[in-house]
Amino acid sequence: MDKKTFRENAHKAVDWVADYLENIEQFPVKSQVAPREIFDQIPDSPPNNQEEFDAFLEDLDEKIMPGITHWQHPNFHAYFPGNSSYPSILGEIITSGIAAQCMIWETSPAAAELEEKMMEWLKELMDLPANWHGVIQDTASTATLAAILSAREKVSNQEINRLGFRSQQLRVYCSSETHSSIDKAVKIAGIGSENLIKIDVNERMAMEPESLKAAILKDIANGRTPCCVVATLGTTSTLAFDPLDEISRICEELGVWLHVDAAYAGSAFILPEYRHLKPGLERANSYVFNPHKWLMVNFDCSAYFVKDKTALLNTFSILPEYLKTQTHGNINNYRDWGIPLGRRFRALKLWFVLRSYGSEGLKSLLRKHCELGKWLETQIDDHPNFELITPAAMNVVVFRWRQDDKSTDQLNIINSDILHTVNASGKAFLSHTKVKGKYAMRLVAGQTNVQLTHIQKVWKLIKETAQNVKI
Numbered sequence: 001m002d003k004k005t006f007r008e009n010a011h012k013a014v015d016w017v018a019d020y021l022e023n024i025e026q027f028p029v030k031s032q033v034a035p036r037e038i039f040d041q042i043p044d045s046p047p048n049n050q051e052e053f054d055a056f057l058e059d060l061d062e063k064i065m066p067g068i069t070h071w072q073h074p075n076f077h078a079y080f081p082g083n084s085s086y087p088s089i090l091g092e093i094i095t096s097g098i099a100a101q102c103m104i105w106e107t108s109p110a111a112a113e114l115e116e117k118m119m120e121w122l123k124e125l126m127d128l129p130a131n132w133h134g135v136i137q138d139t140a141s142t143a144t145l146a147a148i149l150s151a152r153e154k155v156s157n158q159e160i161n162r163l164g165f166r167s168q169q170l171r172v173y174c175s176s177e178t179h180s181s182i183d184k185a186v187k188i189a190g191i192g193s194e195n196l197i198k199i200d201v202n203e204r205m206a207m208e209p210e211s212l213k214a215a216i217l218k219d220i221a222n223g224r225t226p227c228c229v230v231a232t233l234g235t236t237s238t239l240a241f242d243p244l245d246e247i248s249r250i251c252e253e254l255g256v257w258l259h260v261d262a263a264y265a266g267s268a269f270i271l272p273e274y275r276h277l278k279p280g281l282e283r284a285n286s287y288v289f290n291p292h293k294w295l296m297v298n299f300d301c302s303a304y305f306v307k308d309k310t311a312l313l314n315t316f317s318i319l320p321e322y323l324k325t326q327t328h329g330n331i332n333n334y335r336d337w338g339i340p341l342g343r344r345f346r347a348l349k350l351w352f353v354l355r356s357y358g359s360e361g362l363k364s365l366l367r368k369h370c371e372l373g374k375w376l377e378t379q380i381d382d383h384p385n386f387e388l389i390t391p392a393a394m395n396v397v398v399f400r401w402r403q404d405d406k407s408t409d410q411l412n413i414i415n416s417d418i419l420h421t422v423n424a425s426g427k428a429f430l431s432h433t434k435v436k437g438k439y440a441m442r443l444v445a446g447q448t449n450v451q452l453t454h455i456q457k458v459w460k461l462i463k464e465t466a467q468n469v470k471i
């Protein structure tokens with residue numbers, strides 16, 4: 001492809017994206033293909049000769065798009081959203097055009113300095129502690145692993161990095177509702193899954209601080225070393241908020257690293273009305289939330305903050321000869337702030353989004369999403385055969401069909417059937433969770449362009465489907 005054809009094809013590609021987004025509601029939200037259906041349509045060997053871009057686009061429409069689940073469809077209500085927006089897409093296009101590898105300051109000073117400034121902007125927007133230092137990671141999973149590794153090195157005085165594990169038995173604590181990325185992180189960090197202690201939750205699925213304290217004290221009495229507590233603001237299953245104020249006081253008193261995972265709900269701290277969930281955060285050692293979930297920034301963009309920059313740098317810095325530079329001064333080499341050496345220029349799309357919406361634009365969009373959650377909560381509350389499994393929080397609604405003459409097991413089957421029938425219709429995509437043995441449908445009203453009409457549509461579909469599902 002030469003420069004002239006690149007320019008022509010680039011226009012076609014942008015038109016393709018614009019058309020796709022304008023017509024997205026014509027696709028089934030959840031891909032309806034069977035396993036291997038896509039794989040079998042792609043030739044077994046790569047081509048010997050050059051092919052033209054028009055042929056790629058044709059195959060994209062015919063062979064690939066049927067196998068895409070449309071995350072930007074407004075009736076995508078599953079998991080948590082992975083939002084995008086026009087300014088963010090433009091940022092991604094330009095980032096891929098610049099194609100800089102932003103491992104250290106010298107490999108693109110603008111990338112390092114814009115990233116530092118964007119993290120300052122997020123702190124101001126969300127009223128986060130002014131003394132924190134921020135860095136963009138690819139995902140919350142990576143950020144949480146970085147936190148646990150930093151806690152490990154802090155508690156062992158950098159010994160495990162140097163000597164490996166010897167006789168220490170480190171312990172990490174989280175609630176039974178915590179995201180699976182914490183289970184993964186303790187395995188990778190060499191701490192071991194049996195040293196991850198899952199603390200009980202209360203009826204709203206939030207961590208019991210007294211049980212946390214008792215577990216830590218018991219471990220200390222038994223010669224084990226508490227390493228890190230992971231508290232969640234907005235659990236994945238039911239958007240529960242661990243009581244951070246109490247947890248952070250326990251961590252401070254007992255000298256344990258506190259990492260706070262607010263991967264999804266953290267974006268809501270741009271809204272003052274949700275900041276009452278935040279007290280205690282100023283005592284945390286590290287914090288992560290994902291602008292790539294609910295702040296209209298394309299995946300990947302995870303904002304990670306630490307109080308003690310040295311603890312992070314002590315864990316990750318490396319300085320081989322070929323990376324030594326002449327630069328002195330107040331600069332950040334983000335290679336030393338996380339796991340990968342190579343880094344994408346992710347600050348650009350975040351900058352574009354924050355400027356394009358402005359803080360007021362983002363606030364009103366998030367408020368609208370929360371109002372949609374409230375609307376659905378009211379409908380479910382008023383319906384004789386549906387019930388909320390937990391009170392709705394922000395824009396996450398967890399609910400089920402209920403019928404007094406059915407057992408829990410029967411209701412679990414009915415609700416699973418309703419969910420799968422709704423998803424198979426292609427008209428909406430919800431996911432599920434299980435809360436204390438009860439199978440529940442889980443709807444998030446958080447795609448960038450979701451409107452009341454979309455929520456009304458899916459609610460009608462759920463009600464009709466429930467009437468038709470029989471066991």
Ligand SMILES: *Cc1c(COP(=O)(O)O)cnc(C)c1O
Nearest residue numbers: 139140141179181236261263264
């Ligand atoms: C989504 C989520 C994660 C994982 O996020 P990734 O960026 O995909 O790694 C972690 N914790 C919580 C609470 C989440 O909702």
